[in-house]
Each structure stands twice: as structure tokens, then as C-alpha cells.
Amino acid sequence: MFNPGDHPYQLIFCTCPDQEVAKRLATLLVENHHAACANIVPGLTSVYRWQGKIETDSECLLLIKSRADHYPAVEQIIREQHPYELPEIIAVTIGNGLDGYLRWIDEELHQQS
Template sequence: MAELTYISNDSSAPDDVVVVLSNAPDMLLAKRIAHMLVEEYLAACVNLGAPYLSMYMWEGELEGAEEVPLTIKTTRGQLPALAERLKQLHPYEVPEFLVLPVLGGLQSYMEWVRAQARQQQ
């Protein structure tokens, strides 16, 4: 069995691995966002899911839109720059940006995420 690295719930180190959930209005833009975030070392990996229907209230009106889910693997230290870049690339006034802590994972994968999502020099 592979060894897991566990991170405490109260951890807040810049190299803590986190997962960011977001979305894009279509696959072309989702691919562009993923490409830019990885190429700029803001994320180690971005997974694009199958389009789904999102239902939400916006400015008092019920909206329904097809969106492509984005699952972004990065580090806590990259979150400010990642959020800013996502806002620049995204057409929504309020893009989804939810940060989920990673409680553990395969040590070699966690090290890879940290190495890929490094602070820009």
C-alpha cells in the first residue's frame, strides 16, 4: 500500500496542497484557463470535467447555464495569484473559486504538486 502524507486540518503553510473548484462557460475557455494556469505554474494540474447544468440565482433571477467544471491542484501559497489570474481569464463577474484542503495523499504526488505549483521567480 502506498504511503500517505497527512496534513493537519489547522495547517496553513504556503506549501500545503489544496484543491480549487471552479468552472467555465464552455470547453474552449476551460481549456484556455487550464493551459494558462499550468503554463504559468499557478497550478500543477487542472482537470476538466464533462459539461453540466448549473442552476443558481443571479440578480434576483433564476439562471440555468451549462458549465465545464475545473478541478485545480495547487498550493496554499499560490492562491492569491491563482485567484487574480482566474478573474482575469474568466468572463463571469463572480467566478466560482472554492478552496478545499487536502488532508492527505500519495507523498510523491503531493511533492509533484508542490514542485509544479511553485512561486514564480
């Protein structure tokens, strides 16, 4: 049975300006074994305040499946490759999940290129 304390799995959210940026980031993260999978969700509308002004933008959401021990590398890759000055990078702990899927995440993150 899955014990979240054994392997702190994470779902990392990152908004991107378009699918091209999202796909480039997803590919880098998966190729470098810092993410087992990354989903690109198109068609978001984000409303936020930036530099005192309300902004509305079309974006994509990148959902990255990883683990806490890979978070620093995930953050570094996103910060280096993302076009935004201040990209959204938010990690939440996965409290439970299908045992086989979580084991698959472990296997993918332990493989070397």
C-alpha cells in the same frame, strides 16, 4: 508520510461557460506554475439564483491542483481572464493524499518558466 500542515495543498473549483474558457485558464495556470494539474469536467448543469432570477446553464468544471501559497495568483489569473462577472472560485484544503503525487505538485509549483 504526508503531513498536511507542511504544505497546505488545495483543490480549487472554478466553473466555466465552456471547454474553450476552461482550457485557456488551465493552460495559463499550469504554464505559470501556479497549478500542477487542472482537470476539465464537461457536461455540468448549474442551477443558481442570479439577480433575483433562477438560472440554469450548461458549464464545465475546472479542478485545479495547487497549494495555498499559490492561491492569490490563481485567483488573480481567473478573475482577469474569466468571462463571468462573478466567477466561482472555491478552494478546499486537501487533507490527505498519495505522498508521491503531493511531492509532484511541489516540484511542479517550484519550477520556473
